Amino acid sequence: MPETKNLSALLSGIDDLKITDTEIPEPEANQVLLRMGPVGICGSDVHYWKHMQIGSFVVKEPMILGHESAGTVVKLGSSVKTLQVGDRVALEPGVPCKSCRFCVTGVYNLCPDIQFLATPPYHGSLRQYHCHDASFCFKLPDNVSLEEGALLEPLSVGVHANKKAGVQFGDLVLICGAGPIGLVNVMVAKAAGSSRVICTDIDNKRLDFALECGADDILNVRGMSELDVSAKLVEKFGCNPDRVIECSGAQSSMRVAVHCIRPGGKIAFVGLAPNDDVTLPIITGSVKEVEMTGIFRYANCYPTALNLVASGKVDVKKLITHRFELMESVHAFEAAFRGEGVKIVINCA
Amino acid sequence: MHMQSLVYVAGDKGVDLQSRPVPCIQNPDDVLVKVKASGVCGTDLHVIDGDFPAPLGVILGHETAGVVGKLGTEPGHLKIGDRVAILPVKACGSCNFCKTGRPNLCKKGGIANAIGLGPNGALAEYICVSKDILFKIPDDLSFKKAVLCEPMSTVIHGIDQMEPFDKDSRILVFGGGITGTLAASYLTDEGFENITVCQRSEARREFVRKQCQGFDVDVKSPEDIQNDFELHAGDDKQGFDVIFDSTGNAEVVQKSLDYLRAGGKVVIFGCAPATAEITIRPFEMFARELSMVGSYLHSNFDRAVERVASLNRKQRLNFDALGIRMFDLESYREAFSELRSKTILKAVFVMDS
Numbered sequence A: 001m002p003e004t005k006n007l008s009a010l011l012s013g014i015d016d017l018k019i020t021d022t023e024i025p026e027p028e029a030n031q032v033l034l035r036m037g038p039v040g041i042c043g044s045d046v047h048y049w050k051h052m053q054i055g056s057f058v059v060k061e062p063m064i065l066g067h068e069s070a071g072t073v074v075k076l077g078s079s080v081k082t083l084q085v086g087d088r089v090a091l092e093p094g095v096p097c098k099s100c101r102f103c104v105t106g107v108y109n110l111c112p113d114i115q116f117l118a119t120p121p122y123h124g125s126l127r128q129y130h131c132h133d134a135s136f137c138f139k140l141p142d143n144v145s146l147e148e149g150a151l152l153e154p155l156s157v158g159v160h161a162n163k164k165a166g167v168q169f170g171d172l173v174l175i176c177g178a179g180p181i182g183l184v185n186v187m188v189a190k191a192a193g194s195s196r197v198i199c200t201d202i203d204n205k206r207l208d209f210a211l212e213c214g215a216d217d218i219l220n221v222r223g224m225s226e227l228d229v230s231a232k233l234v235e236k237f238g239c240n241p242d243r244v245i246e247c248s249g250a251q252s253s254m255r256v257a258v259h260c261i262r263p264g265g266k267i268a269f270v271g272l273a274p275n276d277d278v279t280l281p282i283i284t285g286s287v288k289e290v291e292m293t294g295i296f297r298y299a300n301c302y303p304t305a306l307n308l309v310a311s312g313k314v315d316v317k318k319l320i321t322h323r324f325e326l327m328e329s330v331h332a333f334e335a336a337f338r339g340e341g342v343k344i345v346i347n348c349a
Numbered sequence B: 001m002h003m004q005s006l007v008y009v010a011g012d013k014g015v016d017l018q019s020r021p022v023p024c025i026q027n028p029d030d031v032l033v034k035v036k037a038s039g040v041c042g043t044d045l046h047v048i049d050g051d052f053p054a055p056l057g058v059i060l061g062h063e064t065a066g067v068v069g070k071l072g073t074e075p076g077h078l079k080i081g082d083r084v085a086i087l088p089v090k091a092c093g094s095c096n097f098c099k100t101g102r103p104n105l106c107k108k109g110g111i112a113n114a115i116g117l118g119p120n121g122a123l124a125e126y127i128c129v130s131k132d133i134l135f136k137i138p139d140d141l142s143f144k145k146a147v148l149c150e151p152m153s154t155v156i157h158g159i160d161q162m163e164p165f166d167k168d169s170r171i172l173v174f175g176g177g178i179t180g181t182l183a184a185s186y187l188t189d190e191g192f193e194n195i196t197v198c199q200r201s202e203a204r205r206e207f208v209r210k211q212c213q214g215f216d217v218d219v220k221s222p223e224d225i226q227n228d229f230e231l232h233a234g235d236d237k238q239g240f241d242v243i244f245d246s247t248g249n250a251e252v253v254q255k256s257l258d259y260l261r262a263g264g265k266v267v268i269f270g271c272a273p274a275t276a277e278i279t280i281r282p283f284e285m286f287a288r289e290l291s292m293v294g295s296y297l298h299s300n301f302d303r304a305v306e307r308v309a310s311l312n313r314k315q316r317l318n319f320d321a322l323g324i325r326m327f328d329l330e331s332y333r334e335a336f337s338e339l340r341s342k343t344i345l346k347a348v349f350v351m352d353s
Helices: A043-051 A146-150 A152-165 A180-191 A204-212 A226-237 A251-260 A282-287 A302-310 A326-337 B042-048 B149-162 B178-189 B202-211 B222-231 B250-259 B282-288 B301-313 B329-340
Strands: A006-013 A016-022 A031-040 A068-076 A088-091 A129-133 A137-139 A172-176 A196-201 A217-220 A243-246 A266-269 A291-294 A320-325 A343-347 B002-008 B015-021 B030-040 B063-071 B083-086 B126-130 B134-136 B171-174 B195-198 B217-220 B240-245 B260-268 B291-294 B324-327 B346-350
Touching: A006 A326, A016 A326, A031 A088, A031 A146, A043 A326, A068 A129, A068 A146, A068 A152, A088 A146, A088 A152, A137 A302, A146 A152, A152 A180, A152 A243, A152 A266, A152 A302, A172 A180, A172 A226, A172 A251, A180 A196, A180 A204, A180 A243, A180 A302, A196 A204, A196 A226, A204 A217, A217 A226, A226 A251, A243 A251, A251 A266, A251 A282, A320 A326, A326 A343, B002 B329, B015 B329, B030 B329, B042 B329, B063 B126, B063 B149, B083 B149, B083 B301, B134 B301, B149 B178, B149 B240, B149 B260, B149 B291, B149 B301, B171 B178, B171 B250, B178 B195, B178 B202, B178 B301, B195 B222, B202 B217, B217 B222, B222 B250, B240 B250, B250 B260, B260 B282, B324 B329, B329 B346
Parallel strands: A172 A196, A172 A243, A196 A217, A243 A266, A266 A291, A320 A343, B171 B195, B171 B240, B195 B217, B240 B260, B260 B291, B324 B346
Antiparallel strands: A006 A016, A031 A068, A031 A129, A031 A343, A068 A088, A088 A137, B002 B015, B030 B063, B030 B126, B030 B346, B063 B083, B083 B134
16 A cells, blocks of 8 residues: 555546545644544535536636534644644634625625635645644534534534524524524524424425424425415414524525515525525515525634534534545445435544 | 835934835735825824834834835735725734624734834835735825825724714714814714814814815814803703714813713723723713713724725815825924924825835
């Protein structure tokens, strides 16, 4: 077996994902070099594997995948003071420019120059060794595993969406979609003190799992008309819900959100539809003075996500249904593509 | 290569014109800027008088506009020839304050790290700074007017700290110096109408009146303010809803609390001496729901560039009206003398190419 330096899951074309040896990167002054551990697969990784592009992001050069990850610090850049060798950290994958008007006003998720792992042209962290900005590495306390650290990434989407949707104590919250993103939103909505969380989907297995993740009730909407779904939800809640976090991206589900939300309520659109153009009953929404917000990734959510896991308020471990080794990455991706399980994690260590 | 620069020196002189080496590009994100116009601020006078800490030998100047001359290896979106204004402080970008949109509170983002007060400043022919603190200015904004972006940026932050307040609010700006005047200009530009500016000297009151001509701004003396307050005892014309203190005078801040109406707020924008103290009566704060809030350094600089450019297009940045005079570096003694005697509100040094 020839000695390898840095085995990496490198995407070179459609369906062309190979474990390839690459150089071990040298950390810049503000970075740390990490020995990577668990890396979760996200729908975007699978999409790049199958299409080599998402919207205007096109993979033009071979790109290492993976952005939901955690690892151990093995080397410090020259100006790093916040971490030490041996620290186990979760990686927040998007490092912004830190100086544009979005960055300086605290909404760095909107930075046009953000370097996000495994979004072209930036390599991801599905490799044995990876360098990352130390201020975007979050040290894990002893009671939080590296796998839980990797799952802070999708959990942060849930934190951000709940914050922007304004979920508060006592709220009635509808979560549309019971995929991993719907599930983390269910978990965060419950942790945020909402009094009732109902989850919708078209798959019974996923919905049963939503109950295990803390949803108070579920509804399988397959085959139902939008207005029937809306009426059924209002019946289940007892009234119109205060907040809707839409995670499926399905037009019908987005329309249900507008129909069932209470006047003055707030909808957060997390799920991305297959097409940019979606039809919404806007007058229904307008006369109810509904607020709608888009959700794009997260900003300043990792500390909260980490606290939720470290305190035991949220259990992200249960989301991991499949585990693979780095050399088996293609199998992992195939399982993800078939829609098996909830969260598939690849171990690089 | 050497350049002329205004330097902080010890003793009575305080400031001297000296030759210094042109700074070099050292970091990948460094940019060498050819300074076109650079202003002097009240803080610079305090430095020269020994009342405000700064390293001896530092090149002064933190209100600047110029042209991008040389680029490092990572210039971001900047190009040679770009016309830029300079934000004097580069915060770290990585701490919690920076990430949550409050870089002015970053440990590295304070005054001690500002150009002209820590690192060398821009009262010189060239300055080398990170691209992160350079902001392009529109072609119709002259360099000398763009010098106002820096003070405007602090004013905008102060007004942000004052918010929320509505269009009917009675607003008092203490201090008719450049920042008080810019605050009044900003507020009138935003459509506020109940604005009073308080300024001790009649000469300065004239500047404020000229600058705010055509707008509903009352310019008064401290005695007028006190008389009005007593005159309107008990009626709804007494007192103010928001007070913006730009004087840095502790006694003025103290008086502000008396002049606030119920629910009112005072913004402590001016920099008082570090040891100055005032007395607060908790009962007053409680019974009338008063607020006091500090304002430190800048809002995000893009907004200042936009506001200065906008005021300029509306012909509201006339330097004569503002009491701003231009000088060349060689005439620095005259400039500082006029500043001290308060015959001008600000001195702007214009560099010839």
